[in-house]
Amino acid sequence: MAMVSEIRDLLRTVGPKTIVAAAKAKVLKRPTPLQIVFEVTHLCNLACDYCDRHTPLPNELELPEIVKVIRDFVDLGMVGMTLDGGDPLVRRDIGEIIDELARLEVRIVINTNGVLIPTKLRSVKKAALVNVSLDGPEAYHDSMRGIGSFEKAVRGIRAARNAGVTVQLRCTVHKANIRSVPELLQLAEALDSPIMFQPALNSLFLDTDRDGSLWALDAAEFRKTVLWLCDQKKRTKYVANHYASLKHYLSFPGFKEPPCSAGWIHATLDPEGFLYHCGQVNRGSQRISVRELGAKTAFERIARYGCGECWCASLLDTNYIWGMSFGMFSPLGIPQAERNS
Numbered sequence: 001m002a003m004v005s006e007i008r009d010l011l012r013t014v015g016p017k018t019i020v021a022a023a024k025a026k027v028l029k030r031p032t033p034l035q036i037v038f039e040v041t042h043l044c045n046l047a048c049d050y051c052d053r054h055t056p057l058p059n060e061l062e063l064p065e066i067v068k069v070i071r072d073f074v075d076l077g078m079v080g081m082t083l084d085g086g087d088p089l090v091r092r093d094i095g096e097i098i099d100e101l102a103r104l105e106v107r108i109v110i111n112t113n114g115v116l117i118p119t120k121l122r123s124v125k126k127a128a129l130v131n132v133s134l135d136g137p138e139a140y141h142d143s144m145r146g147i148g149s150f151e152k153a154v155r156g157i158r159a160a161r162n163a164g165v166t167v168q169l170r171c172t173v174h175k176a177n178i179r180s181v182p183e184l185l186q187l188a189e190a191l192d193s194p195i196m197f198q199p200a201l202n203s204l205f206l207d208t209d210r211d212g213s214l215w216a217l218d219a220a221e222f223r224k225t226v227l228w229l230c231d232q233k234k235r236t237k238y239v240a241n242h243y244a245s246l247k248h249y250l251s252f253p254g255f256k257e258p259p260c261s262a263g264w265i266h267a268t269l270d271p272e273g274f275l276y277h278c279g280q281v282n283r284g285s286q287r288i289s290v291r292e293l294g295a296k297t298a299f300e301r302i303a304r305y306g307c308g309e310c311w312c313a314s315l316l317d318t319n320y321i322w323g324m325s326f327g328m329f330s331p332l333g334i335p336q337a338e339r340n341s
Contacts, residue, residue, distance in 0.1 A: 006242050006329035018079050018107075022265050026322065032077040033299050034265040037084050037279050040066075040097065041271050044086040046113050046145045048135070053086050060271040063093045065291065067100050069269070072295035080107035084279075086271075089116040089124075098123040111170075115149065117156030121163055129166050132157050134195070136171070136180040137187065143176065157191055167193040168240050170313075173225065174200035175217060181225055185238060194240035197229060198313040199252055222252055230334050244328035245316040250335075258316055259323020260306025266315075267302060277302040280312070 018034055025032045043056040061069070070081070081101055088094055089112050101108050107128045114132040117124050124130060132153060135141040141150035160167050169188050173181065181197065188195035199217055226249045233239040233246070248258060263277030270276070270283065273291040275298045290298045310316060320328040327333070 006244075009242075021077060021079065022261075022322070025265050031264050031299070031304065033073055033267050033295075034077060035080045035082070035267075036073055036078055037082045037266070037268040038066075039084045039086070039268065039270050039279075040088045040094065041091050042086040043090050044113070045090050045115055046087070046149055048144050056086070057271045061273050061291070063096055065273065066097055069273070069290050069295055070097075070100055070104065070106070072290075074104050074106060076296060076299065078106060080109065082109040082111060084111045087113050087116070089120050094120065095123045098126050102126045112156075113145070113149070114153035114156030118159045121159055124160055125163050125165055127165060129168060130160050131168050131170050131196075132160075132193075134169050134171055134184060134187070136177040137183045140177045140180050154191070157193060161192065167191075169193050169195035171195055171197050172200045173197050173217065173222065178217065178221060178225055181229070185229075185232060185236070188238040189236065194238045196240035196313045197225075198245070199249065199311050201311060217252070219253060223250055226250055226252075227334065230331060234331070241313050242317045242329055243331055243334075244320040244325070245313040247328055247334065248316050248320075249311070252311065255308035257306050257308040258310055258319045259325060260310070261319050261322035262306065262315075263302050263304035265322070266318075267299060275299065275302055277304055278310075280310070 021032055021034050024030060025034070039053075041056050041060055042053045044051075044054050047054045070078075073081075083094070083097070088110060091097070098108060108126060109129045109131065110124065110127045111131045112133075117130070117132075134150075134153060135144045138150040141153070142148065157167055157169070169184075169191070171177070171181070171184055177184075184195060199222060226246055229239055229241065230243065230246050233241070233243065248256060260278075266278070268276045268279035269290065273289050274283070275288050275290055275295075276283070281303075288298050288301050293301070306319075310319065320326075
């Protein structure tokens with residue numbers, strides 16, 4: 001019963017239009033860019049230690065180029081776009097970008113630190129979902145993002161919730177905040193917004209030599225935390241991870257390759273117009289430009305392969321549905337002895 005509920009909730013999130021198109025892409029082996037993650041800028045108004053996207057790239061797309069790319073992807077079948085960054089709300093023309101997506105009836109998701117939500121509320125209200133990052137209670141959050149950032153994030157969350165926007169919290173779990181996960185879950189309940197957890201990595205991009213030892217997780221401690229979250233998921237609706245991503249995390253940081261929908265129904269567009277099948281791949285390995293080739297040819301040329309280094313919670317949940325690995329959405333198989341320790 002838990003598995004049925006899990007899958008139903010995930011499918012309700014993406015919507016029937018996406019489900020039908022994804023089924024066609026899989027059965028007919030016909031790649032279709034249903035969901036595009038668009039990093040509208042790498043500029044951010046905060047500078048988290050574990051993140052390496054703080055400053056804008058030199059040739060970021062201008063608004064007329066963005067409008068054309070959006071329209072081209074809609075013509076190819078796009079039904080949803082996630083606006084990412086940096087922080088997407090720092091772009092001065094983000095309102096126009098959101099207006100165009102709304103006009104074309106594209107489902108909008110915004111990933112943000114929450115600080116600018118109150119000043120961009122007119123645009124934020126057009127999103128189907130807003131993901132706001134929280135690193136922990138105030139002391140932990142501010143230690144990573146700057147004094148006052150927690151209060152501003154909470155203010156943004158409440159402004160969005162009061163405006164009727166669906167808000168989901170996201171926590172990147174690292175060495176400094178892992179013991180505050182229970183407090184974060186309590187905070188999610190207080191804010192009436194579910195929270196999704198995922199592990200901090202050395203870099204947002206694979207195959208880089210960035211040193212992440214300052215925030216690197218102890219595998220055993222992370223596993224214990226994941227097992228605790230599996231138990232809490234039975235008791236509260238505020239653990240946003242599905243069992244699929246939680247069960248996948250039990251192998252962290254070991255190699256475990258999930259089914260992969262990257263390049264089949266997903267793609268990531270960077271601020272300069274380079275298209276990648278997955279947002280985590282090293283950005284030096286593929287340089288396929290929508291500026292030069294157009295959206296259709298660029299999407300046709302991107303890679304389609306999986307890896308064992310996928311730790312993004314929402315992507316993992318989608319990938320296991322894509323692979324029809326429905327058993328991953330059940331609490332069955334979680335080690336009983338460890339879970340209760």
